[in-house]
Amino acid sequence: MKKEFDILVIGSGLGGLVSALILAKEGQKVCVLEKNNQFGGNLQTFSRDKLIFDTGVHYLGGLSEGQNLNRFFSYLEIMDELKLHKMDVNGYDRITFGEDDTEYPHAQGYENFVHQLAKFFPEEKQNLETYCQEIQEICNYFPRYNVVGNDNYNEEILHLNTRRFIESITSNKKLQSVLLGSNFLYAGDSENTPFYVHALTVNSYIQSAYKCVKGGSQISKLLVKKLREYGAEIHRHSEVSQMIFNEKNILTSVQTKSGKEYFAKKFISNIEIRTLITLIGKERLKKSFLNRVLSWEPVSSCFSVYLVLKPNTVQNYDYNIYHYSSQELVWNAHRYNKNLWPETYMLSTTPSKQHPEFAESLTAISYMDFDEVKEWEKTFNTVADEHERGKLYELFKLEKAEKMIAALEQKIPGLRDSIKKVYTSSPLSYRDYIGSFDGNMYGYAKTSENPLKTMVSPRTKIDNLFLTGQSVNMHGILGCTIGAFNTCAEIVGKKVIDERLTQMNNKK
DSSP: OOOEEEEEEEOOSHHHHHHHHHHHHTTOOEEEEOSSSSSSGGGOEEEETTEEEESSOOOEESOSTTSHHHHHHHHTTOGGGOOEEEOOTTOSEEEEETTOOOOEEEOSSHHHHHHHHHTTOGGGHHHHHHHHHHHHHHHHTSTTTTSSOOOSOOHHHHTOBHHHHHHHHOOOHHHHHHHTTTGGGGTOOTTTOBHHHHHHHHHHHHHOEEEETTOTHHHHHHHHHHHHHTTOEEESSOOEEEEEEOTTSOEEEEEETTSOEEEEEEEEEOSOHHHHHHHHOGGGSOHHHHHHHHTOOBOOEEEEEEEEEOTTOSBOOSSEEEEESSGGGGGGTTSOOGGGOOSEEEEEEEEOSSOTTBEEEEEEEEEEOGGGGGGGTTOOOOSSSOOOOOHHHHHHHHHHHHHHHHHHHHHSTTGGGGEEEEEEEOHHHHHHHHOOGGGOSSSBOOOSSSGGGGOOOSBOSSTTEEEOSTTSSOOHHHHHHHHHHHHHHHHHOHHHHHHHHHHHHHHO
16 A cells, blocks of 8 residues: 655755654654665764764754744754753853964853953944844844744845945954854855854854754754654655656655655655755756756865864863964955965864863864865765775875864864874765765855845745755754744644744743
């Protein structure tokens, strides 16, 4: 007998899992298909030497009582089970430049944010207050940022440009660079990035900043557990290779590489939008839509170095460090000089269980163009499908790791002697594990010149096919969660979703 689901979700990134759970809670019969060995997309972690390393999610914002992500996660019934560690309240992020030893803090809480930075920029206190007010105001304009309410985007706000906005707040060049210092969180190209991307990203962390104990994959594990409690089916190693349509252009089923067929009334795609276009078939889509999507520029990719450290040798940082070799670099860090790489990096550590003042591991990430690994683009390698990329590739990674360690040693003298093991990941790892186009970190680059160009409705021209995930509108944990609620609002109605969230908030 053929089995038919109400909802079939392709891909188990955060957007897909949240969409599936919202609809399973509504009593829908849901199935999720994932091509990889691990669920969760960017939430995936990996284990080396009995230590857990995050691939994408290094910290989360907006998780304190009453804040937006806390409210969404409470509705999804995973909030109480999350094991979290609150980061340094007086500086969860520290921005550093060149040889300067000063660490400029981004602190939690708006007043504290102003207070901590005003110690370094006393004459800028009022401008810092204005900055905090403005980012909150911008966020309030966004549908679902405050969980319920506000239906439409304010187009004027979408056109605000990051560079121009920061320059209008303060003329102090160093402070401008400090405020933009965490732009790694959205691969900021400040010439083009709309200010709302900066505001939506930074605001949550100023509200509150947490690390997931034992890695971000606990979010996907809890979502999967809940999905199963609500009777959903969820399958790994199930890569969709074909979409089957009837004569009315309605999607009826999908087929996986292993030949299994899954039937459903409605489908949600949480996979890379270009991959989806190939599965649908270009002839089924409007030329204008195709041209628009194919003209999008992917956000930069990155190269990560994961260090296993000898016990009790390196201090643990209860914050992230964003380092730039000069303060001007902040404006366009992803446009780097290959010979000077890494000119910028993000650094985070994990505390040792026995001696939390020391780090057991360290992760450092820097931008990297896909072009640097292009000669190996025909190779493919994951846990489920292992292939060697060859000696030259291993050499390439080794050389990059060496350069990164040399750069880190300037920040942490003697680091090299404290390293037990070195692991790396390149843009190819991102492409193969996350399925992102050219290994991009956060979907596609947004531009303040034409903000609507990269905004896509969760509804497609195929009546029963919907979209979710970071290729659709906003990236990040909060962006993808809000996106999933918006996708589900298209399926069960905005009123239903608003009622559910309001009921939950009233109960609290």
